[in-house]
Amino acid sequence: MNYENIFIEHEKGIATLTINRPAKLNALNKATIQELHDAFSAMERNAEVKVIILTGSGEKAFVAGADISEFANFSVEEGAQLAQKGQELLFDFVENLKTPVIAAVNGFALGGGLELAMSCHFRVASDNAKMGLPEVSLGVIPGYGGTQRLPQLIGKGRAMELIMTAGMVSAEDAYRTGLVNHVVPQAELLAFCNGIASKIMRNSPAAISQAIKVVNDNFKDGVNGFNSEIDAFGYCFGTADFKEGTTAFLEKRKAEFKGN
Ligand code: COA
Numbered sequence: 001m002n003y004e005n006i007f008i009e010h011e012k013g014i015a016t017l018t019i020n021r022p023a024k025l026n027a028l029n030k031a032t033i034q035e036l037h038d039a040f041s042a043m044e045r046n047a048e049v050k051v052i053i054l055t056g057s058g059e060k061a062f063v064a065g066a067d068i069s070e071f072a073n074f075s076v077e078e079g080a081q082l083a084q085k086g087q088e089l090l091f092d093f094v095e096n097l098k099t100p101v102i103a104a105v106n107g108f109a110l111g112g113g114l115e116l117a118m119s120c121h122f123r124v125a126s127d128n129a130k131m132g133l134p135e136v137s138l139g140v141i142p143g144y145g146g147t148q149r150l151p152q153l154i155g156k157g158r159a160m161e162l163i164m165t166a167g168m169v170s171a172e173d174a175y176r177t178g179l180v181n182h183v184v185p186q187a188e189l190l191a192f193c194n195g196i197a198s199k200i201m202r203n204s205p206a207a208i209s210q211a212i213k214v215v216n217d218n219f220k221d222g223v224n225g226f227n228s229e230i231d232a233f234g235y236c237f238g239t240a241d242f243k244e245g246t247t248a249f250l251e252k253r254k255a256e257f258k259g260n
Pocket of ligand 1 (some may be wrong): 024064065066067069111
């Protein structure tokens with residue numbers, strides 16, 4: 001598929017998806033959100049893609065937020081619709097993707113940019129990255145899940161302060177508070193993420209997608225994560241990956257997972 005605002009490189013099971021609007025610091029306009037949805041959806045259906053790495057083009061920004069020029073004149077209804085559509089198409093969609101998604105935060109991740117990084121399954125930052133939710137400085141609040149996911153990741157008090165001050169945290173501070181899992185020099189960011197992806201790829205895709213679902217269930221209203229875990233655990237016993245994984249262990253050989 002041809003995309004205008006993103007590009008994808010796929011090598012040996014790892015797809016690197018790059019948001020490519022460097023002149024606008026990769027700000028998320030409507031077209032980019034739709035393209036990201038289409039690309040994530042296609043990659044989830046592609047059994048050859050085992051891990052996705054999401055990053056921004058250039059050395060300055062991951063994503064500097066939702067495209068402010070697009071919503072500056074919106075009404076109350078249009079504002080609510082913007083948040084709802086965006087959450088459905090991209091942020092909730094990525095969080096619930098069956099394929100693991102790593103955010104390689106290569107610079108500014110602000111507003112919708114940090115919200116997108118937080119929707120990914122985990123984050124690695126380059127040492128120059130800066131992160132924040134500056135929406136209140138524009139007279140609005142985070143609308144792509146930031147008010148919910150930031151407290152989940154760094155705790156309520158820290159999230160309140162970051163949101164209220166519209167401040168930015170350094171990569172090191174983000175690491176200290178658990179917002180990102182690792183900080184590496186910018187030149188090594190993608191290689192580092194590829195290293196983690198390679199470790200993930202040794203394991204059963206069927207089990208990994210169940211694990212993603214169950215961990216996410218911990219944060220869903222009205223869903224008992226422990227019960228979900230029991231169901232998903234049982235489900236795994238019916239998969240070819242389980243048969244292969246346990247047989248390979250007993251035969252003292254490397255498992256060859258098919259992903260089902
Ligand atoms: N929406 C639309 N355009 C954006 C943008 C956004 N969120 N973030 C950056 N841009 C555009 C700028 O308007 C500028 O475009 P121009 O060259 O056509 O004027 C270009 O990207 C470069 O940004 P600039 O502000 O000149 O870079 P800088 O190095 O001086 O500052 C930032 C970098 C990230 C601090 C600054 O761009 C910024 O504060 N962006 C908005 C962050 C934000 O509030 N995000 C939340 C949105 S809800």
